[in-house]
């Protein structure tokens with residue numbers, strides 16, 4: 001399993017660390033990289049089903065990039081580019 005995974009929960013896509021969270025399950029709260037505790041929900045119990053329309057959590061994007069070894073400069077460039085598109 002990859003160390004960091006994305007999960008749609010509470011209206012955004014958050015990243016989480018699989019070393020500190022056992023894995024996202026429907027109805028089970030988890031703490032995302034941004035520090036928020038969020039709860040994924042699904043009607044059919046399969047979190048991977050369907051389309052993920054919610055936007056990424058900006059804090060999670062930045063914290064994931066930092067966790068993967070990006071430099072502050074690289075992160076700043078990425079944030080600036082995302083803001084141009086948004």
Ligand SMILES: [Zn+2]
Nearest residue numbers: 014034057060
């Ligand atoms: Zn987040």
